[in-house]
Amino acid sequence: MLSFAIPTESTSSVPRAVLGLVMLGTYVLIATGKLHKVTAALLGAIVCTILGLSFGVLHNYGEVHAVLTKDIGVLGVIVGTSILVDVAGKSGLFQFLAIKIAKLAKGDPARLFTCLIALTVAFVSVLTIAPGTLIVASLALVLCRTLQLDARPYLVGVAIAANSGALVTFASGICTMMVGSAAGLPYLHFFLVSTPIAVLSAAAGWWVVRRHYKKELHSDPATAGERAAAVAAFDEWAMVPDRGLFWRAALLLVLTIVGFAVAQQLHVGLDFVAMTGGACAILFAGHDPEEAIKKVNWTVILFFIGLFVMIGTVEHSGLLQSAAGMLTDVSAGNIYIAVVVLVVFTAVASGIMDNIPVAATLIPIVSSMANALPAAPLWWGLVLAANLGGNATPIGSISCVIALSALQEGGGKKVGWGEWLRVGGLVLALQVALVLAWLLLWTFFDLFPAIPAKLH
Amino acid sequence: MTDSDLKNQLLQFEAARVGAPLALQPAKVTNVLAVRDGTDQDPTVLALAGAFALRSGAVVREFYSAAADPLDELLKVASDCQLLVVPSPFRRDYAAEGQQSLSTTVDLLLARCPAAICLARAPVEGAERCVTHPLVALQIERHRKVEATEVALTFAMGGGEIMLLSVVDPQRPVRSEEMVGRSLDPKDLSPDVLHGLATARAAALTAALQRHAGEWRIGVRVQFGLGDAVKLALEQNAKRGGLLVAGRNRDATTPGAQDARRLVLGSRWPVLLV
Numbered sequence A: 001m002l003s004f005a006i007p008t009e010s011t012s013s014v015p016r017a018v019l020g021l022v023m024l025g026t027y028v029l030i031a032t033g034k035l036h037k038v039t040a041a042l043l044g045a046i047v048c049t050i051l052g053l054s055f056g057v058l059h060n061y062g063e064v065h066a067v068l069t070k071d072i073g074v075l076g077v078i079v080g081t082s083i084l085v086d087v088a089g090k091s092g093l094f095q096f097l098a099i100k101i102a103k104l105a106k107g108d109p110a111r112l113f114t115c116l117i118a119l120t121v122a123f124v125s126v127l128t129i130a131p132g133t134l135i136v137a138s139l140a141l142v143l144c145r146t147l148q149l150d151a152r153p154y155l156v157g158v159a160i161a162a163n164s165g166a167l168v169t170f171a172s173g174i175c176t177m178m179v180g181s182a183a184g185l186p187y188l189h190f191f192l193v194s195t196p197i198a199v200l201s202a203a204a205g206w207w208v209v210r211r212h213y214k215k216e217l218h219s220d221p222a223t224a225g226e227r228a229a230a231v232a233a234f235d236e237w238a239m240v241p242d243r244g245l246f247w248r249a250a251l252l253l254v255l256t257i258v259g260f261a262v263a264q265q266l267h268v269g270l271d272f273v274a275m276t277g278g279a280c281a282i283l284f285a286g287h288d289p290e291e292a293i294k295k296v297n298w299t300v301i302l303f304f305i306g307l308f309v310m311i312g313t314v315e316h317s318g319l320l321q322s323a324a325g326m327l328t329d330v331s332a333g334n335i336y337i338a339v340v341v342l343v344v345f346t347a348v349a350s351g352i353m354d355n356i357p358v359a360a361t362l363i364p365i366v367s368s369m370a371n372a373l374p375a376a377p378l379w380w381g382l383v384l385a386a387n388l389g390g391n392a393t394p395i396g397s398i399s400c401v402i403a404l405s406a407l408q409e410g411g412g413k414k415v416g417w418g419e420w421l422r423v424g425g426l427v428l429a430l431q432v433a434l435v436l437a438w439l440l441l442w443t444f445f446d447l448f449p450a451i452p453a454k455l456h
Numbered sequence B: 001m002t003d004s005d006l007k008n009q010l011l012q013f014e015a016a017r018v019g020a021p022l023a024l025q026p027a028k029v030t031n032v033l034a035v036r037d038g039t040d041q042d043p044t045v046l047a048l049a050g051a052f053a054l055r056s057g058a059v060v061r062e063f064y065s066a067a068a069d070p071l072d073e074l075l076k077v078a079s080d081c082q083l084l085v086v087p088s089p090f091r092r093d094y095a096a097e098g099q100q101s102l103s104t105t106v107d108l109l110l111a112r113c114p115a116a117i118c119l120a121r122a123p124v125e126g127a128e129r130c131v132t133h134p135l136v137a138l139q140i141e142r143h144r145k146v147e148a149t150e151v152a153l154t155f156a157m158g159g160g161e162i163m164l165l166s167v168v169d170p171q172r173p174v175r176s177e178e179m180v181g182r183s184l185d186p187k188d189l190s191p192d193v194l195h196g197l198a199t200a201r202a203a204a205l206t207a208a209l210q211r212h213a214g215e216w217r218i219g220v221r222v223q224f225g226l227g228d229a230v231k232l233a234l235e236q237n238a239k240r241g242g243l244l245v246a247g248r249n250r251d252a253t254t255p256g257a258q259d260a261r262r263l264v265l266g267s268r269w270p271v272l273l274v
Helices: A013-032 A037-055 A061-069 A071-093 A091-105 A109-127 A128-147 A152-165 A174-183 A189-214 A221-232 A243-262 A272-285 A287-292 A296-319 A319-330 A335-352 A355-369 A375-392 A398-411 A415-444 B003-015 B042-056 B071-080 B104-112 B127-132 B142-157 B176-181 B191-216 B229-240 B255-266
Strands: B029-034 B060-063 B081-087 B114-119 B136-139 B161-168 B219-226 B244-246 B270-272
Touching: A013 A037, A013 A296, A013 A319, A037 A296, A061 A071, A061 A296, A061 B127, A071 A109, A071 A128, A071 A174, A071 A243, A071 A272, A071 A287, A071 A296, A091 A109, A091 A128, A091 A221, A091 A243, A091 B003, A109 A128, A109 A152, A109 A189, A128 A152, A128 A174, A128 A221, A128 A398, A128 B003, A152 A189, A152 A287, A152 A375, A152 A398, A152 A415, A174 A189, A174 A355, A174 A375, A189 A375, A189 A415, A243 A272, A243 A296, A243 B219, A287 B127, A296 A355, A296 A375, A319 A335, A319 A355, A335 A355, A335 A375, A355 A375, A375 A398, A375 A415, A398 B003, A415 B244, B003 B191, B029 B042, B029 B071, B042 B081, B042 B114, B042 B127, B042 B142, B042 B161, B060 B071, B071 B104, B081 B104, B104 B114, B127 B142, B136 B142, B136 B229, B142 B161, B142 B219, B142 B270, B161 B191, B161 B229, B191 B219, B219 B229, B229 B244, B229 B255, B244 B255, B255 B270
Parallel strands: B029 B060, B029 B081, B081 B114, B136 B161, B136 B244, B161 B219, B244 B270
Antiparallel strands: B114 B270
């Protein structure tokens, strides 16, 4: 499982400053898109390893392997769930459900909008953010074409709701998995702490987008019959290429979710459950295993490897612990102030750049802060803000990128930065307020479930 | 996530717009005629006819004639039959000539007989398994794909599995009306779009079969491909070892009839032309 040990010795300020600059430079390259994020992260890792060994921050090369070994759990969860999700995607199970649920709206624009938001949260919570968004965004676009509706409200709504869906369970989002692993947050705790806020934040997004696009979501009663007939022409069974696989995929997904829920009681890691689910998916899919293996999210994995090595080296220099100390000082040891600072900073940073490096960098900082302050509010604050922060800008999260490129490619329409900031900015402000109220309330009444000791 | 993933997903949902549901029903088969020719293909013909009858509850009748040209007699006997099982080549050695000729009798039968015709080829071990696992090549005489699927359904019902094979051949022109009718850009003939077209071509049948699969107790699999419909059907069925089912055009000069002919010549498994 992911864990960041506090180094017993700290290094001098020069190596810290140099390594910090390399990390910052890497993040600038990632945020500006000057280099592909995987290339930037791997380059950052190489430079940091060389500098770390030269400065004596890393005592030997074996420490690089030790950094990666700590993170093997997250990588296992990503590999296992990618395979499972690919097989489930090919079975037509989610496409079937998507059409079935969208038909409930009978072509009414406002009801369809609500159905798609609910669908997004549900699908992302099971499939993770990219595949979940892809399915719902595509359906939204096709339905909008059929019903001759403006696709913008639907796609913007899907992009925003997806970031809420990533909070529902431990395995719903990459950031959620990273922070959950680092903190050792049990799967079932997510249903208590983050699922309610996922629903509330999605509702906030639904309300803001619906209000902003009131005119586009207005329905004309005169054409209700026509619209209902147009939607009824979609047949969900046409999406199922293999009925046997359809049921096997459904069963495997349910078993994997149950496995996640009972992993702690079984004394196994979530990566074990995910890999078992992935292996069973390959075994029972009836497809070419090579096809399923190709669908593993290698971009994220290589990105992680680069980031973890780079951050691990910077952590060894003691720089991140100093940052944690500064944050603790700013909050004067007050957990309420610390939570507000952490949540606001994380949300803003995640809006500006990919939330994965933001979370990866903040994990060791929060880990250090947790030595002086209660850990649970900080960890949960990081989970919630890193995911929701993506709503700030049109490039803040993968769901925004997918939905907006679908809108442009398939619908020929664009949502500019100005339009997005008016909608997403307001959504994020509301969501951050909700998250802060939620976290401060739980802290005040001491409601957070105790975080158990991690498996080693 | 690539642009191709997005395009594929969009095309899949577009394909699901099938309009009015297809009222697919198993075909009625009450009389099966097993046509013997006195060669070593007779046991295969009888085994297949028996398996068809068992699956459909039909009555099997045997036909054998020593006449030099048995066609007229055969057509007369076959007039009340819905299915004929005939060896191909007729009265010739399958091992020597099976890949070269269907035989004159079979050619004339295909042109004149209104019933479905199953052409027996190499010996089949486990005839019942073979007829309960049909592969329907939808693009071979595609105007008959519904009828072909209904006949395949008759024999697969009650524990079998149907595979629908829907393909688009990039070498053959695609009608722009077909593309426009399915919300596809006729100018975009990229593999993603052609794959989407293959999905759309099978969508109504897929939906009709999958919806009632539980009630009919059948497994349904749909396979899509780009390339020559005959070649892909033969390749897919070689892995599967089941009955090949395709539409039939009684006019031998049409491309559909020629494809069906190539399918039979290339197959070692029985081919049912509907």
